[in-house]
Amino acid sequence: MESLTSPVAAATAEAPPAPDGPQAAARPRRSGPTVEVTGSPEANNREWVRWVRRVLALVVIVVGWQIGCSTGLIERHQMSSPATVVRTIWDMTRSGELPDAIGISLERAAKGFALGIVTGVVVAVIAGLWRAGEDLLDTPIQVLRTLPWLALIPLFIMWFGIGETPKILLIAIGVFFPIYLNVFAGIRNVDLRLVEAARTFGATRRQLIVDVVLPGAIPQFLVGLRLALSVSWLSLVIAETLNADSGIGYLMNRAREMLQTDVIVVCLVVYGALGLLFDVLVRLLERRSFRWRRGFTGN
Amino acid sequence: MATRLHRELADRTAGPDSLALQVRGLGRAFDGRSVLRGVDLDVRPGEFVALLGASGSGKTTLLRILGGLDIGFSGTIRVPTARSVVFQEPRLLPWKRVWKNVAFGLRDSDARAKARAALDEVGLRQHADVFPATLSGGESQRVALARALVRAPDLLLLDEPFASLDALTRIRMHALVAELWARHDPAVVLVTHDVDEAVLLADRAVVLIDGHLETEVDINLARPRHRGTPGFAAIRQLLLAHLGVDADHDSPPDPPGPPDPHQN
Numbered sequence: 001m002e003s004l005t006s007p008v009a010a011a012t013a014e015a016p017p018a019p020d021g022p023q024a025a026a027r028p029r030r031s032g033p034t035v036e037v038t039g040s041p042e043a044n045n046r047e048w049v050r051w052v053r054r055v056l057a058l059v060v061i062v063v064g065w066q067i068g069c070s071t072g073l074i075e076r077h078q079m080s081s082p083a084t085v086v087r088t089i090w091d092m093t094r095s096g097e098l099p100d101a102i103g104i105s106l107e108r109a110a111k112g113f114a115l116g117i118v119t120g121v122v123v124a125v126i127a128g129l130w131r132a133g134e135d136l137l138d139t140p141i142q143v144l145r146t147l148p149w150l151a152l153i154p155l156f157i158m159w160f161g162i163g164e165t166p167k168i169l170l171i172a173i174g175v176f177f178p179i180y181l182n183v184f185a186g187i188r189n190v191d192l193r194l195v196e197a198a199r200t201f202g203a204t205r206r207q208l209i210v211d212v213v214l215p216g217a218i219p220q221f222l223v224g225l226r227l228a229l230s231v232s233w234l235s236l237v238i239a240e241t242l243n244a245d246s247g248i249g250y251l252m253n254r255a256r257e258m259l260q261t262d263v264i265v266v267c268l269v270v271y272g273a274l275g276l277l278f279d280v281l282v283r284l285l286e287r288r289s290f291r292w293r294r295g296f297t298g299n
Numbered sequence: 300m301a302t303r304l305h306r307e308l309a310d311r312t313a314g315p316d317s318l319a320l321q322v323r324g325l326g327r328a329f330d331g332r333s334v335l336r337g338v339d340l341d342v343r344p345g346e347f348v349a350l351l352g353a354s355g356s357g358k359t360t361l362l363r364i365l366g367g368l369d370i371g372f373s374g375t376i377r378v379p380t381a382r383s384v385v386f387q388e389p390r391l392l393p394w395k396r397v398w399k400n401v402a403f404g405l406r407d408s409d410a411r412a413k414a415r416a417a418l419d420e421v422g423l424r425q426h427a428d429v430f431p432a433t434l435s436g437g438e439s440q441r442v443a444l445a446r447a448l449v450r451a452p453d454l455l456l457l458d459e460p461f462a463s464l465d466a467l468t469r470i471r472m473h474a475l476v477a478e479l480w481a482r483h484d485p486a487v488v489l490v491t492h493d494v495d496e497a498v499l500l501a502d503r504a505v506v507l508i509d510g511h512l513e514t515e516v517d518i519n520l521a522r523p524r525h526r527g528t529p530g531f532a533a534i535r536q537l538l539l540a541h542l543g544v545d546a547d548h549d550s551p552p553d554p555p556g557p558p559d560p561h562q563n
């Protein structure tokens with residue numbers, strides 16, 4: 001990508017030539033304001049600068065938080081200081097409590113996520129590739145979509161009790177919709193001209209799906225994937241906070257009853273950190289699958 | 300309709316003196332509005348035919364039917380099974396490397412070698428392993444040409460393949476197409492609204508007016524041709540007149556030097 005910003009941007013307005021000058025006889029030429037742009041060839045190599053800026057923002061927030069706690073500006077029972085949080089993480093890790101909870105929560109999220117993605121992709125491919133599939137599947141899904149999926153919790157508890165099943169299903173349903181909608185739209189947005197060209201060059205039906213339609217839908221799928229990640233995390237928190245005897249949400253609930261602010265903050269930090277980690281993973285995936293694409297990446 | 304097309308394909312009798320393309324009484328209407336009616340066209344094997352016509356006259360519609368992309372027509376066509384198309388845009392799959400685009404759909408075991416040979420012919424050997432997004436417009440169109448040629452077509456259908464290219468690149472592409480056509484000897488139908496292009500390349504020009512082929516003009520000029528070839532201007536004027544352009548108001552540009560076929 002070319003750099004459009006420039007360290008030097010000077011605007012100069014040139015005066016029109018004097019009427020009695022050597023060009024007086026020639027047709028008068030207009031000249032508007034001009035701008036001078038200096039190229040910066042290393043503009044693309046400043047990745048580290050951007051990283052420094054990102055880290056700096058985080059550091060400022062944490063330092064401010066610590067100062068607020070140390071000076072008593074923030075009361076201890078309302079919010080624990082970063083130092084306390086780190087100590088609590090250490091203690092809870094040594095006792096094995098935190099790793100166990102994270103493991104259980106991750107397992108739930110992974111199961112629900114996988115279930116939601118597989119069903120979402122399969123249904124979207126069927127509805128996207130075949131008219132009949134669209135007619136039969138898309139309408140009911142569009143109707144169900146308007147229902148806030150978290151409102152299903154009471155029904156799920158009645159059906160499945162309070163074990164793992166309702167939690168995983170809740171996550172899966174939350175994940176299903178963004179995946180389905182995006183993959184379906186992605187398939188339908190594949191350039192018809194490419195499909196047509198592939199047909200004239202003797203593509204088999206399988207090739208048409210695998211080499212033309214599905215790759216064309218991947219960008220949209222990844223958008224859905226990122227949405228689905230935040231949705232699955234959200235459903236996990238809700239499911240675990242409502243009823244659970246293990247996992248991060250359970251730790252948090254118990255801490256609330258015992259007024260352990262630091263444990264609550266630790267759980268929040270863990271939720272946040274894992275959410276961030278997943279987002280980074282999806283971005284990496286995006287970058288890998290998009291080596292063929294040249295898109296706008298911002299200034 | 301599909302069955303009729305396929306039967307025609309199956310019926311094709313190959314032979315040196317059979318036609319590469321036969322169109323009889325072809326008609327096509329969109330929503331009751333007839334775009335083509337009573338189109339007849341014969342193309343001999345190895346013949347280069349230019350299809351001229353105003354914008355919206357149905358050139359692309361005719362070519363799509365010949366390419367098997369549209370079966371909603373009336374009448375009959377007889378086309379070779381081995382035919383390929385170069386569209387107005389390159390239509391490369393952005394997620395496949397250049398050579399894979401060229402080899403796409405080939406069933407041969409040596410598809411890769413064939414694709415590389417074809418890329419060599421259009422002067423893009425060193426671009427075989429890049430993604431299409433990194434190619435220039437002219438390079439992309441040459442890849443599209445390689446993809447069409449690698450199938451060894453008996454009939455090559457070109458739909459304004461150079462319309463989006465700059466004038467210099469277009470001159471080089473003309474030379475390239477003339478050279479490849481001479482070497483591979485397919486029958487060619489070239490859709491264009493550039494009269495010069497038609498006179499430079501084709502054996503015969505047909506003009507599509509009001510949904511059918513009004514005029515045929517044989518172009519018996521020596522090859523390789525350039526704008527200064529004797530007879531060039533006369534044929535050009537004739538075609539322009541058929542297209543309804545007042546030739547006096549459209550004087551030919553200064554004849555540039557003969558296009559160099561080895562330039563790349």
Ligand SMILES: Nc1ncnc2c1ncn2[C@@H]1O[C@H](COP(=O)(O)OP(=O)(O)OP(=O)(O)O)[C@@H](O)[C@H]1O
Nearest residue numbers: 329330334352353354355356357358359360361492
């Ligand atoms: N799928 C379609 N549905 C409806 N009308 C169509 C369709 N395809 C083409 N047409 C109409 O048929 C007419 C001929 O179109 P076509 O694309 O063949 O023109 P053309 O000669 O190739 O023009 P150009 O030189 O601008 O490419 C146009 O009026 C167009 O609107």
Ligand SMILES: [Mg+2]
Nearest residue numbers: 358359360458
């Ligand atoms: Mg057209």
